[in-house]
Every structure is written in structure tokens, then in C-alpha cells.
Amino acid sequence: MTILQVMAEDDARVLLRTTDPEKINDELGPHGMWFERWQANAPLPDDAGEDEVLEAYREDVDRLCKQGDYRLVDVVRLHPDDEDPGWPEKARAARTKFLDEHTHDEDEVRFFVEGSGCFYLHLGDRVYAVVCEAGDLLAVPAGTTHWFDMGERPAFAAIRFFQEEDGWIGNFTGSGISARFPSLDELVAGGQ
Numbered sequence: 001m002t003i004l005q006v007m008a009e010d011d012a013r014v015l016l017r018t019t020d021p022e023k024i025n026d027e028l029g030p031h032g033m034w035f036e037r038w039q040a041n042a043p044l045p046d047d048a049g050e051d052e053v054l055e056a057y058r059e060d061v062d063r064l065c066k067q068g069d070y071r072l073v074d075v076v077r078l079h080p081d082d083e084d085p086g087w088p089e090k091a092r093a094a095r096t097k098f099l100d101e102h103t104h105d106e107d108e109v110r111f112f113v114e115g116s117g118c119f120y121l122h123l124g125d126r127v128y129a130v131v132c133e134a135g136d137l138l139a140v141p142a143g144t145t146h147w148f149d150m151g152e153r154p155a156f157a158a159i160r161f162f163q164e165e166d167g168w169i170g171n172f173t174g175s176g177i178s179a180r181f182p183s184l185d186e187l188v189a190g191g192q
């Protein structure tokens with residue numbers, strides 16, 4: 001389920017929690033975020049490849065590329081593999097990479113094809129946690145302080161949009177703020 005939970009920066013008290021896409025858009029839009037719900041133009045098999053995924057959302061992908069001047073598009077996929085003894089370590093490494101607060105010099109734009117993930121947007125004295133699920137597009141403008149949690153068992157496929165080949169690098173703030181907020185798993189379970 002798509003969730004927006006707005007919390008106070010200082011003590012993470014919940015100021016708003018909603019699952020209404022229209023309300024989520026109303027809250028995020030004034031801060032320059034784009035939140036959209038997309039429909040596939042054909043059913044996608046679980047093992048769909050990159051070309052198949054992009055084709056299923058072709059109109060929206062092309063529109064967004066024009067809108068945001070995104071020149072590169074790819075599909076990233078991460079799923080638990082319990083037969084791989086190295087999976088827990090791989091999952092942990094993937095999760096912790098962007099779990100601390102950071103910014104990017106270009107927009108961070110993700111469309112969730114499968115699964116879920118949570119963006120935490122640190123805007124003024126509030127933190128906006130946006131749990132995205134399949135069908136959700138979120139565009140976070142360059143320079144926005146944020147972090148991302150893919151959960152303890154990362155399971156998602158997402159289309160990523162880039163302006164430059166090497167523009168998407170994390171500039172970490174070192175604030176330590178992310179440790180004070182509920183994880184993706186806690187948010188989905190019902191809040192803090």
C-alpha cells in the first residue's frame with residue numbers, strides 16, 4: 001500500500017498519515033516532488049526483462065523523459081534468493097548504501113514496477129516518508145536531502161531515470177537523522 005507519513009524532524013512524532021494518492025500529491029507537489037500512479041499497458045510476467053518492462057510503460061516513460069530532460073533509463077531488480085548463502089550480506093549492503101541522509105546533483109526518479117521501497121524526504125523541519133509500491137512514480141529534485149530504505153528483505157523492480165551518466169552519486173550529510181525514524185518495515189506495519 002502506498003503510504004505518506006509526515007513526521008516532525010526533532011522527535012519523529014506523526015503529523016499526518018495517509019494512503020490517498022491525491023492527498024499524497026497535494027502534500028508533495030508544493031515541495032517540487034512529482035508523484036504519479038502509472039498503469040501498465042499490458043500484463044507483465046514476473047521475469048519480464050528490461051525491454052519488456054520499458055515497453056509496458058512506454059508512453060509514461062517517454063513523457064517523463066521529455067518533462068525532466070532524462071536521457072538514460074534502466075531497470076533495477078532485487079529479490080530475495082534464499083538458496084544463495086551470500087544473499088543476506090548482499091541485501092544488507094544494498095540496503096545500507098543509501099540509508100543515511102544524502103543529496104544528489106541530479107533528480108532521483110524511480111517508478112516501482114514490483115515490490116516496494118521508502119523515500120524519506122527531509123524538507124524543512126519535517127520528514128516525509130513515502131512508501132512507494134508497484135505503480136508509483138516518485139521524482140525527487142536534485143539537492144533534496146533524503147534517504148531510502150528498501151527494507152530487511154529487499155524485493156522490488158524499478159525503472160530509474162537519469163540526466164547524466166555519472167550524475168547520480170550520493171553526497172552524504174553525516175547528520176545521522178535516519179536512525180531516529182521508523183524503517184520501511186515499521187511504516188508498513190503501522191507506523192512508529
Ligand SMILES: [Fe+2]
Nearest residue numbers: 098104108148
Ligand atoms: Fe538518493
